[in-house]
Amino acid sequence: MRTAVVDPSGHLRHNCRLPTPRHSPGPGLLEFDxxxxxxxxxxAATATLAAAGEVDAVGxxxxxxxxxxxxRLSGEPAGPGLGWQDLRTALDCLSLQSEGLRLAPNQPATKAAHLIGAAGAPLERLCVGxxxxxxxxxxxxxxxxxxxATNAAITGLCHEDRVEWDPAVAERLGIPDAGLPRIVDSSGQLVEATALPGSPLITGVAGDQQAALVGAGCVRRGDVKITFGTGATLDACLGPGDPPAEIRGPSGTFPIxxxxxxxxxVWGIEAMMLSAGSCVAWLCELGLLEDPGESDAVAAGSLDSAGVRFVPAQMGLGTPDWDFGARSAFTGLTTAAGASHxxxxxxxxxAHRGVDLLEAARADxxxxxxxxxxxxxxxxNGTFLQALADASGRPVRVAPEVECTALGAGYLAGLGIGAWDGWDEVASLRAPARTIEPRRQADRAAxxxxxxxxxxxxPDLSAVSF
Known part of the structure; x- marks a missing residue:
């Protein structure tokens, strides 16, 4: 959890970060409180406001x-929160697929249905979100x-061609219409945050990846960013008009x-990697690293990987394969391979999976x-960035601010109160990025x-399609 203030020049100030633990009660399961x-x-918000004083808006x-x-009466959760990577509804998705309803387990639709089914409260009292x-x-x-709208559109509960709830899908899943939230703009004067000091207006709301797209200044047609966090997500801005595909493009991307x-x-196209930084965190759990941040220096201790290849698929493969039954693997291991390799x-x-995302987005x-x-x-991570440039064969521009998501939330909130004149001014706030040039050709085929x-x-998980 992170809070910060975005100033008029587009810089982050008064950062506060607090942990939000998750736990996995079993393979493919991810919950939070x-x-x-x-x-x-x-x-975090209270701490940032105490340091910054009065703010104009909240994003x-x-x-x-x-x-x-x-x-809705008690305000208490009806069960644990289910993380986006949680796969417990994969078989439900497979069953629905046979009925012609294509949903993925990483969409909220079947997660919400599962939580409603396990809840003790009457249906009319339940809120889904x-x-x-x-x-x-x-x-x-x-x-x-x-x-x-950015969050609603990826739930699996909206019409394919417009951002409105589809009552037929909700009814099939046992989700009451009254339990669905009202869909609003991503930027505009929305509601007052009465629980915060001064009751500032909430004027910007967006999913993290869309916020990162805005925060990176990628607001014109053809602009593209990839956010490498726990997983990785490529988003490209396409512009207004019709969605680029109804559900999923031929190369495994989907409209956002x-x-x-x-x-x-304003539509975009998205490609997803289900495991990225989580793989580095896993190396810490194995004892190969003390902290994810040291992976750069440790990897730099070797000029190559000694022929070892790694496939990041702890939760399956996303774009372009969408194989939820795939699993991470090391290949080419020999006694020559040490920890740095x-x-x-x-x-x-x-990095290779990042290139998969780029190739799919270009194709679709x-x-x-x-x-x-x-x-x-x-x-x-310098070693990772160089690997990405080498594998793609193209220069990679690195955003000067690691947390483009926080910037984007601030930009959307500022636009909602007229702090900036429009999207061109938001794009102009983007600071110059450093560029990583390719140095050698990576062996994509291997x-x-x-x-x-x-x-x-x-195979059962691999059979899930959407």
Whole structure:
């Protein structure tokens, strides 16, 4: 959980960061405590406001698809929150697929249905929401149940060609219409955060990846960024008009709402990697690293990976494969491989998956996407960035601010009160990025063979399609 103030020049000030623990009760399961998360948000916001003083507006950027169901009378969660990577509804998705309803387990639709089925409260008292809904509910003292268009559009509960709830899908899943939040713009004067000192207006709400797109200044057609965090997400801005695809493009990308303002939707295209920084965290759990931040120096201790290839698929493979049954794998291990080689192989494997995302987005959008901006925690890792440039064969631009998501939330909030004249001024706030040039040609074919071997370890999960 992070809070910060974005000043008129587009810089972050008065940062506060608090942990929001998650736990995995079993393979493919990821839960969190919604109350602890809301408490952390309040604590962090209060700390930032105490340091900064009065603010003009509040913006929210949230981890998308993570899902909460709560009792509207008590305000208490009806069960644990389910993280976006949680796969417990994979078999439900497979069953629905046979009925012609294509949903993925990392979408909120079946997560919400699962939580409702396990809840003890009457249906008419239950509220369904992604994290933006849950945070707004708490920031408004339990009076406002809403979500923005970027979050609503990826739930699996909207019509395919417009950002409106599809009552037929909700009914099939047992989700009451009254339990769904009101859909609002991503930027505009929305509601008052009465739980915060001074009751500032909430004027910006967006999913984290869309906020990062805005924060990176990628607001014109063909602009593209990849955020490398726990997972990795490529987003490209396409502009207003019709969505680029109904559900999913031929290369495994899918349409997103980049933002909605004054009722007008700006569309984008997205490609996803389910495991990225989480693989580096896993190396810490294995004892190969003490801290994820040291992966750069450890990997730099070897000139290459000694022939070892790593496929980052702890939660399956996203774009372009969408194989939820794939699993991570090291290949090419010999006694010549030491800890530094394994760490390098992991960073290079994540880089190759990044190239997968780029290639898929180019194919499905028809755009060249020549320049990519990289942000997120892994954008501070020099060895990884060089591996990405080498694997893609193209320069990589590194955002000067690792946390483009926070910037984007601030930009959306500022636009909502007229702090900036429009999107061109927001784009002009982007600071110059440093560029990483390719140094050598990476062996894509060898890595792709390793990926082929990591596929379909769990056929039932691999059969899930959406």
């Amino acid at each position: 919604p109350v602890a998360l809301a408490d952390a948000a309040m604590q 929210i950027a949230n981890q998308r698809a993570s899902t909460v169901v709560w009792d 992604t994290l933006d809904s849950w945070l707004v509910w708490n920031l408004t003292g339990g009076t406002q149940h809403l979500t923005d 709402v980049a933002w909605q303002q004054q009722g007008q939707v 394994l760490v390098r192989a992991v960073l290079e494997g994540v 959008s028809g755009l060249e996407l020549l320049e990519v901006v990289v942000d997120g925690g892994m954008s501070a 890595w792709q063979e390793a990926k082929r071997r990591a596929a379909r370890w769990h």
